[in-house]
Amino acid sequence: MPIRIPEQLPAKEILEQENIFVMDEERATKQEIRPLNILILNLMPEKEKTEAQLLRFLGNTPIQVNISFLRLSTHESKNTSKFHLDQFYKSFDDIRTKRFDGMIITGAPVEKLKFSDVNYWEELQSIMDWSSKNVTSTLHICWGAQAALYHHYGIGKYELPEKCFGIYRHEVLEPKENLVRGFDDYFMAPHSRYTDIDYQKLISIAELKILAQSDQAGVLIAASSDGKRIMVTGHFEYDAETLGDEYRRDRERGVDTQLPENYFPDDDPSKVPLHRWKSHCSLMFSNWLNYYVYQSTPYEWD
Numbered sequence: 001m002p003i004r005i006p007e008q009l010p011a012k013e014i015l016e017q018e019n020i021f022v023m024d025e026e027r028a029t030k031q032e033i034r035p036l037n038i039l040i041l042n043l044m045p046e047k048e049k050t051e052a053q054l055l056r057f058l059g060n061t062p063i064q065v066n067i068s069f070l071r072l073s074t075h076e077s078k079n080t081s082k083f084h085l086d087q088f089y090k091s092f093d094d095i096r097t098k099r100f101d102g103m104i105i106t107g108a109p110v111e112k113l114k115f116s117d118v119n120y121w122e123e124l125q126s127i128m129d130w131s132s133k134n135v136t137s138t139l140h141i142c143w144g145a146q147a148a149l150y151h152h153y154g155i156g157k158y159e160l161p162e163k164c165f166g167i168y169r170h171e172v173l174e175p176k177e178n179l180v181r182g183f184d185d186y187f188m189a190p191h192s193r194y195t196d197i198d199y200q201k202l203i204s205i206a207e208l209k210i211l212a213q214s215d216q217a218g219v220l221i222a223a224s225s226d227g228k229r230i231m232v233t234g235h236f237e238y239d240a241e242t243l244g245d246e247y248r249r250d251r252e253r254g255v256d257t258q259l260p261e262n263y264f265p266d267d268d269p270s271k272v273p274l275h276r277w278k279s280h281c282s283l284m285f286s287n288w289l290n291y292y293v294y295q296s297t298p299y300e301w302d
């Protein structure tokens with residue numbers, strides 16, 4: 001939340017130069033407060049796990065947050081029960097006339113497919129177009145980020161020689177950007193994907209900024225300059241055990257997935273991994289909800 005101080009206080013200028021969020025009294029007296037409405041398009045097969053992972057971080061705010069879950073009508077879910085979806089999820093038709101302050105589009109295990117071969121691609125494109133007009137800021141995760149970069153900016157993806165799988169060190173490239181406000185210069189974050197985005201095309205698009213990247217894993221966070229679209233290519237929201245679960249799942253199925261890098265203590269899968277990215281993930285979600293959603297969304301939509 002911003003600090004409120006008198007307009008003339010000398011510290012105001014110093015703090016503004018450091019990019020600390022300072023609100024003068026005039027704006028503060030005009031600011032109205034209401035709960036935020038956040039929509040989550042959950043494309044992950046194990047939806048209940050993802051719900052808990054995201055809600056854990058969205059719940060860390062002094063502002064009330066109303067959550068709605070969105071499902072696709074053009075895809076029948078194999079791994080989540082119809083009962084759960086009917087009970088807790090809405091369809092695009094249910095919400096298309098509404099406005100949301102923020103939206104999250106999750107990852108999905110479809111990255112090896114061409115976008116057009118994903119059976120819900122057309123519906124997802126309609127939802128992404130709708131989000132441009134009806135949502136203040138949309139946060140896209142992993143394949144959701146690849147889909148947004150392709151759909152909105154024509155940035156393609158390509159298959160990596162080996163799965164990008166582990167906990168990698170990232171550098172903050174734009175420390176004054178609100179999304180990474182308060183981040184350490186370097187921080188850890190998980191990746192779990194077989195594909196990567198076309199970096200040359202990404203840097204050619206003036207509207208996009210890279211906020212954080214890793215020498216090994218590439219771009220982690222990119223954002224449009226107006227903050228309407230945030231793309232996170234990794235899985236910041238994953239629990240401590242998630243990469244280990246994916247590793248064991250693949251091994252049990254005879255898939256030759258390598259050990260997640262920099263993950264198990266001593267690279268020993270029998271040892272319990274530490275959660276070393278939780279605080280930065282928490283900060284990123286708080287920053288997103290505060291600066292890109294709450295401070296930017298209209299009090300009353302037209």
Ligand SMILES: CC(=O)SCCNC(=O)CCNC(=O)[C@H](O)C(C)(C)COP(=O)(O)OP(=O)(O)OC[C@H]1O[C@@H](n2cnc3c(N)ncnc32)[C@H](O)[C@@H]1OP(=O)(O)O
Pocket residue numbers: 043044045046075076077078079080106107108109110111113117118119120141142143144192193194246249
């Ligand atoms: C790059 C990223 O975004 S990473 C995020 C994805 N990672 C994860 O979801 C990790 C957890 N997932 C898993 O462990 C596995 O997907 C499992 C165990 C749940 C299921 O694996 P499998 O049995 O091999 O595959 P299955 O045939 O059930 O399909 C898995 C999912 O792929 C997706 N999928 C596969 N083919 C298609 C297709 N043509 N179009 C759209 N979605 C597809 C679906 O989401 C499907 O799950 P759903 O029907 O429940 O939504």
Ligand SMILES: N[C@@H](CCO)C(=O)O
Pocket residue numbers: 108109110111192193194246
């Ligand atoms: N995180 C994913 C990658 C698949 O797209 C998994 O291993 O399940």
